[in-house]
Amino acid sequence: xxxxxxxxxxxxxxxxxxxxxxxxxxxxxxxxxxxxxxxxxxxxxxxxxxxxxxxxxxxxxxxxxxxxxxxxxxxxxxxxxxxxxxxxxxxxxxxxxxxxxxxxxxxxxxxxxxxxxxxxxxxxxxxxxxxxxxxxxxxxxxxxxxxxxxxxxxxxxxxxxxxxxxxxxxxxxxxxxxxxxxxxxxxxxxxxxxxxxxxxxx
Amino acid sequence: xxxxxxxxxxxxxxxxxxxxxxxxxxxxxxxxxxxxxxxxxxxxxxxxxxxxxxxxxxxxxxxxxxxxxxxxxxxxxxxxxxxxxxxxxxxxxxxxxxxxxxxxxxxxxxxxxxxxxxxxxxxxxxxxxxxxxxxxxxxxxxxxxxxxxxxxxxxxxxxxxxxxxxxxxxxxxxxxxxxxxxxxxxxxxxxxxxxxxxxxxxxxxxxxxxxxxxxxxxxxxxxxxxxxxxxxxxxxxxxxxxxxxxxxxxxxxxxxxxxxxxxxxxxxxxxxxxxxxxxxxxxxxxxxxxxxxxxxxxxxxxxxxxxxxxxxxxxxxxxxxxxxxxxxxxxxxxxxxxxxxxxxxxxxxxxxxxxxxxxxxxxxxxxxxxxxxxxxxxxxxxxxxxxxxxxxxxxxxxxxxxxxxxxxxx
Numbered sequence: 001x002x003x004x005x006x007x008x009x010x011x012x013x014x015x016x017x018x019x020x021x022x023x024x025x026x027x028x029x030x031x032x033x034x035x036x037x038x039x040x041x042x043x044x045x046x047x048x049x050x051x052x053x054x055x056x057x058x059x060x061x062x063x064x065x066x067x068x069x070x071x072x073x074x075x076x077x078x079x080x081x082x083x084x085x086x087x088x089x090x091x092x093x094x095x096x097x098x099x100x101x102x103x104x105x106x107x108x109x110x111x112x113x114x115x116x117x118x119x120x121x122x123x124x125x126x127x128x129x130x131x132x133x134x135x136x137x138x139x140x141x142x143x144x145x146x147x148x149x150x151x152x153x154x155x156x157x158x159x160x161x162x163x164x165x166x167x168x169x170x171x172x173x174x175x176x177x178x179x180x181x182x183x184x185x186x187x188x189x190x191x192x193x194x195x196x197x198x199x200x201x202x
Numbered sequence: 203x204x205x206x207x208x209x210x211x212x213x214x215x216x217x218x219x220x221x222x223x224x225x226x227x228x229x230x231x232x233x234x235x236x237x238x239x240x241x242x243x244x245x246x247x248x249x250x251x252x253x254x255x256x257x258x259x260x261x262x263x264x265x266x267x268x269x270x271x272x273x274x275x276x277x278x279x280x281x282x283x284x285x286x287x288x289x290x291x292x293x294x295x296x297x298x299x300x301x302x303x304x305x306x307x308x309x310x311x312x313x314x315x316x317x318x319x320x321x322x323x324x325x326x327x328x329x330x331x332x333x334x335x336x337x338x339x340x341x342x343x344x345x346x347x348x349x350x351x352x353x354x355x356x357x358x359x360x361x362x363x364x365x366x367x368x369x370x371x372x373x374x375x376x377x378x379x380x381x382x383x384x385x386x387x388x389x390x391x392x393x394x395x396x397x398x399x400x401x402x403x404x405x406x407x408x409x410x411x412x413x414x415x416x417x418x419x420x421x422x423x424x425x426x427x428x429x430x431x432x433x434x435x436x437x438x439x440x441x442x443x444x445x446x447x448x449x450x451x452x453x454x455x456x457x458x459x460x461x462x463x464x465x466x467x468x469x470x471x472x473x474x475x476x477x478x479x480x481x482x483x484x485x486x487x488x489x490x491x492x493x494x495x496x497x498x499x500x501x502x503x504x505x506x507x508x509x510x511x512x513x514x515x516x517x518x519x520x521x522x523x524x525x526x527x528x529x530x531x532x533x534x535x536x537x538x539x540x541x542x543x544x545x546x547x548x549x550x551x552x553x554x555x556x557x558x559x560x561x562x563x564x565x566x567x568x569x570x571x572x573x574x575x576x577x578x579x580x581x582x583x584x585x586x587x588x589x590x591x592x593x594x595x596x597x598x599x600x601x602x603x604x605x606x607x608x609x610x611x612x
Contacts, residue, residue, distance in 0.1 A: 054227075054282030054291070055259055077225075081288050133524065136263070191524065 023130050025198035026115065031123040033065060033198060034115035035072070035130065039108040046190045047134055054080045057134060057189070063118040064129040065198075070119035076107070091117040126198040134189045226256040229293045230285040236297045240274050243355040245295060247379035248272055250426050262293075264426055267475040267483065274300045274350055274358075276595050277557050298557045298595070305597035306346040313339045315607030337607075342366070356380075370394040374417075383422070390417040398440060398457060405442070405455035413438050413459070427473050431489075433466040443498040460496035460504045467491075474519060478593060479549065479563060481527045485517040493537075511537040525551040529567070538576060545569035560594030584608040 021040045027033050041047060041059070050057045056077040063070045072091040079086055085101040087110065095117070101107045231253055234242035249265040251257060257265075262280050269278040277298040282291045317333035348362035356378045364370040374390035392415040400407035415437040423429045440457040467490055474483035491511040499505040517531040529547040534540075547567035555561035566588045573581050589602035 053280065055262065055280065080282060080284050080291070 022194055023196050025118075025126075025128050025130075025196050026201055027065075027123055027126050027198040028201045030121045031068075031119070032117060032121050033063065033070065033119040033123050033128065035061065035063065035118045035128075035196075036113065036115050037061070037074075037111060037132065039112040041132065041134070041192065042104075042108055042111055044190060050134070050136060050189050051076060051078055051085075054078055055136065057136065060133045060135060061116065061118060062131045062133075065119055065123040065127070066125040068119050068123045070123075072116040072118050074116070089114075089116060093117050093120045123198075126200055128196045128198055130192075130194045130196055132192040134191070136189060226258050227262070227282060227291045227293075228256045228285075228289060229253060230287070230290040231292045232295060233283070233292055234295045234297070237299060239302045239350070239352060240297070240299050241352050241355050241358075241378075244352075244358070244378045245269055245272075245275070245278075245297060247356070247384050249295070250384050250423055251293070261426065264473065267473065268426075269295070269297065270475055271472070271477045273477060276300055300350075300595045300597075302351065303347075303349045303596070306344070306348075306600075307598075308344040308600040308602065310342045310344070310600075310602045310604070311339065312341075312604045312606060313337050315605075315609070317609070368395055368397050385420065385422040387421075388417075388419040390419075391415070392417070396438075396440070405457065408440060408457040410438070410440075410459055421470075427471055429470045429472075431466075431468045431470055433464075433468075435464045435466075436461060437464075438462070439496050441496045441498055441504055443502055445502075458498075458504065460506070462494040462496055462506065464494065465492045474517075478598065479561060479591070480517075480519045481549070482519050482521050484519070486515070488514045509538060511535065513537075525554070540574040541571060543569055543571040557595070560592060562592045563590070565589050565591060582610045 021038050023038060024036045025033055037059070042051070047057065054077070056075050059074040059076070061072045061074070070092045072089060075088045077086045078084075083102070085104070085107045087099045087101060087107070089097045091097075099110065101110055229251060232242075232246045232249075232251070234245050237245065248271075249269055251261070251265050266278050266280060269275055275297050279296045281294040281296065283294055285291050315335060315337050317335055343366065345365045346362055347365070348360060350358055350360045352358055353375075358376045358378070359373070360376070361373045362371070364372075370392055371394075372390055372392035374388055376386055376388040378386045380387055394413045394415065396408070396410040396413045398408040415435065417433070417435045419431065419433045421429050421431045438459040439462045441460045442455045442457055444453040444455050446453055469488045471484065471486040474480035474485050489512070491513070493509045493511055494506055495509060496504050496506050513533070513535045515531065515533040517529060520528045520530075522528055527549045529545075529549065531545055533543040533545075535543075545567055546569075547565065549563055549565045552562045552564055553559065566586075568584065568586045570582060570584045573583075575581075583606060585604055585606040587602060587604040589600060591601075592599045
């Protein structure tokens with residue numbers, strides 16, 4: 001008699017844990033998609049080992065949502081002397097952000113609460129295929145990424161100033177190429193893949 | 203012009219900003235782990251990094267590539283640790299090395315499309331022979347068994363037995379970090395059983411049991427990714443000499459050995475990440491070689507002459523996914539005839555390579571070679587090669603298939 005509720009409880013706990021280990025996505029009415037990655041990525045032994053190396057670890061996110069493709073990149077480096085995590089992100093809109101986090105707990109908190117724009121606009125379906133490549137990272141590659149990004153922004157006038165439709169097509173595709181193609185230069189430490197149902201904000 | 207300058211500023215400004223954010227790490231000491239057979243000093247020397255200097259992450263990434271190109275290293279990893287003073291670091295280098303004994307086996311099957319001409323005597327009078335295309339198949343199997351022993355902090359003795367049609371046994375010594383300069387020198391002596399199968403009535407089977415080859419090589423790094431290489435080789439070359447045969451008016455040939463020397467000076471630019479299966483980076487080599495060759499003079503005495511060979515070879519490895527790589531390159535050679543070779547290839551790891559399971563790869567390559575002879579005759583030939591390769595800490599196995607054909611002649 002006692003066994004059945006225990007089994008149900010275990011199943012519920014396993015489901016909750018599995019859901020925690022999944023990214024969460026939000027699709028807004030413009031068709032923009034944001035993605036929040038699970039902090040289980042940071043707890044993986046391989047990732048933890050590399051994060052503790054004092055060298056940068058890059059998380060390259062690739063997203064497919066029907067015909068739309070998107071992505072973002074998060075770079076994390078632990079500064080041994082300052083004993084803090086330096087985090088930099090480049091998202092699908094070309095927006096960059098830098099944050100300094102004083103502990104592993106704060107990093108995990110930031111990680112599991114930050115919604116990264118992975119598709120600027122135009123997504124029509126809520127089903128997303130998400131891939132994350134965890135890469136050992138070279139800073140020069142990032143410098144090259146920024147240079148390419150800058151060229152694209154210059155050549156387009158400005159992606160942000162471009163009409164929404166245009167931004168989604170040529171501009172966003174180029175930014176995505178830059179984020180992804182300049183990153184897949186090294187053998188990943190580890191790769192993750194999920195299919196996620198985005199929560200729709202209407 | 204103004205528009206161009208504004209664009210230039212916009213392009214360069216973020217790069218400079220990025221460069222400012224690109225941290226440099228002042229390395230006060232190296233700590234090498236994972237070495238059971240190899241010498242830590244050689245690992246540090248080949249990284250071309252020095253204590254007391256600052257390096258960016260990309261410098262460190264390039265240094266990992268240089269260490270992983272060493273023939274006795276399977277995998278290398280860097281980690282920073284706090285140094286004795288704030289802002290200074292210990293660079294911990296962790297490596298997985300190959301076993302001291304290694305095996306390399308390769309089976310190479312070729313199908314070569316050739317044009318043959320019928321004997322004019324067998325044709326009706328006045329009819330010119332037409333080329334008949336046929337495919338000739340060859341198969342070569344190679345097996346190399348060898349060992350490597352580290353001598354002192356900077357030396358490696360390597361021995362190898364290459365078992366093939368002409369067995370070859372070699373012993374060599376490489377001294378790394380000569381006088382603390384990061385340069386290396388190698389000396390090698392090889393003994394080979396030379397065997398050339400005779401043609402009945404033309405020349406007898408030729409065998410030479412005391413054939414020794416001497417080789418010396420020095421490599422001096424110029425920058426982190428560039429080096430100058432000087433090489434010398436002395437080998438024996440079979441020289442055909444003709445003499446009247448028993449059939450009046452006919453000649454038969456004998457082969458005599460002649461010592462010849464070859465000298466080469468090369469510039470090398472290498473940013474690849476692996477000596478055997480590179481998945482990224484560029485490799486460019488420009489070399490000038492002075493090759494001595496011997497031939498029989500009119501009096502029958504052996505005469506020596508020199509031929510200068512100029513070569514430029516380029517290879518670019520572009521990762522398209524984590525396990526797939528595209529390759530491309532052009533080679534130029536000038537050696538009596540001009541040769542231009544363009545090639546493109548594809549390689550894919552069939553599983554995620556790791557140090558326990560090794561790396562199992564599929565490879566495919568197409569190439570086209572254009573040749574121009576001294577008299578201006580031109581020919582072009584293409585080939586396609588595909589194969590499987592497996593390597594781990596014990597060695598390398600390869601299975602290759604090649605078709606050579608699609609010839610054009612002018």
